[in-house]
């Protein structure tokens with residue numbers, strides 16, 4: 001056996017084919033495929049544990065999630081694990097969602113025909129609109145609305161979910177439910193909305209029977225069957241630079257100043273982190289750099305994790321569904337409570353008035369498992385950034401402030417879950433800063449590039465696994481711009497021509513929108529990925545895992 005020191009020397013001296021930056025679920029999946037191809041693969045992560053955002057942490061015997069509460073396309077996930085030889089005994093449980101908002105209470109995880117019937121009952125005057133909506137989204141899902149020649153969406157159809165629903169549905173509550181699978185104003189494009197309904201109702205949201213952390217543990221086994229060999233995961237090894245010479249990757253520099261060489265680097269770090277922090281700006285085309293700097297991301301969340309005493313709480317809310325989308329009843333005649341995130345502090349009651357995802361969390365099959373409840377509200381990164389002093393460093397007021405916000409949310413959810421406040425044994429609060437530092441995600445963004453229709457209106461799919469730097473590949477949600485279509489098993493070439501996603505385009509600013517749009521389009525189309533270009537067959541799988549992990 002190697003001791004720590006000789007192990008360190010070993011990994012420094014080894015000749016590697018590929019370095020993977022990041023031991024998140026995506027980096028580990030990519031590394032597993034490459035190991036299967038017989039390559040010498042080194043995975044580096046700055047955290048002391050594997051898993052990245054899919055990490056599950058422990059507090060006084062309770063387990064709390066750092067990120068995903070579920071995933072979709074279980075058949076594809078299983079296929080990936082089987083291909084890697086680590087799928088034995090992998091079982092999934094369906095996660096059911098319910099909506100409790102606007103004075104309504106109804107299930108969300110039902111087949112289209114049943115959910116449509118539920119909504120027609122609740123909104124008799126909108127019955128025709130509901131029928132038309134589900135008919136239309138079925139077409140979007142099966143791509144029947146694509147122009148057969150260009151394989152792009154019919155240009156005469158509106159792409160904005162909001163625009164489409166405004167014409168179809170009068171009742172604002174129904175519009176919101178159909179447009180966001182929740183309580184928010186519709187914000188995405190129609191294909192993405194259709195895909196989300198498909199996930200919720202047909203494909204389903206799932207949870208591994210062994211718990212979320214089991215995914216990464218299995219992947220670790222696929223990468224490191226033999227310790228200290230030519231396939232390794234090294235933790236506490238942050239990368240500070242991806243070294244590039246004459247447009248080609250040479251290797252990476254670690255936080256301790258050591259350099260490791262490899263002809264290929266796959267970055268599982270956030271897209272922005274990779275291009276704006278890990279690469280020297282002079283190695284990247286300036287237009288590419290600017291496009292990435294300005295491209296908006298999805299928002300982040302504020303999360304309250306509660307370890308509870310099940311004897312002091314009424315958990316009947318979760319009988320039919322372990323996830324509840326909740327919003328306090330309000331009337332559209334009254335002004336909707338909007339949060340002014342530019343204020344240095346927001347009113348906890350204001351935050352509690354927003355849509356709250358209430359989840360009964362944990363592996364219910366484990367006898368010893370303790371009961372946890374997770375509460376999540378959308379949150380603005382910039383608001384919390386004022387409390388950030390550095391990596392994992394916060395100003396003094398931060399702790400108090402986030403606790404007050406959390407207490408506000410708990411008070412609100414206690415209306416829904418009787419006994420909640422008195423049952424709490426432990427409370428742990430995460431903000432966008434936590435998700436930024438723990439997962440290494442820029443701005444703590446939950447799901448890569450913005451999903452807002454207004455941000456990316458393009459009707460062309462874009463492919464960002466290949467980069468302008470030879471030998472550098474991107475691997476995570478933000479490298480595939482149509483993350484919810486479940487096309488991971490197809491070649492990316494096929495994906496490119498068949499995907500209707502109007503996903504990534506540069507945010508259009510009124511003055512120079514056309515030139516910015518074309519800049520982004522040219523950049524990304526130059527990089528269209530052909531399978532034949534890939535150096536190793538295994539690489540085409542990289543980035544795939546995020547596609548199949550998708551939930552609300």
Ligand SMILES: Cc1cc2nc3c(=O)[nH]c(=O)nc-3n(C[C@H](O)[C@H](O)[C@H](O)COP(=O)(O)OP(=O)(O)OC[C@H]3O[C@@H](n4cnc5c(N)ncnc54)[C@H](O)[C@@H]3O)c2cc1C
Pocket residue numbers: 021022023024025026027044045046047050051052053054066067068069070071072237238239240268269270273278301435438439440441444445446447475476477546549550551552
């Ligand atoms: C709060 C939150 C909730 C989410 N909920 C869901 C959900 O319910 N369902 C769902 O499907 N998805 C959800 N997601 C998205 C989810 O995180 C992804 O599906 C998946 O976990 C992302 O995996 P990844 O490998 O792409 O990235 P990450 O898990 O973020 O991994 C990136 C890794 O790179 C490492 N890294 C970064 N920079 C460096 C560096 N310089 N040097 C070395 N290592 C570095 C990080 O430490 C990290 O381990 C959520 C995300 C967040 C933030």
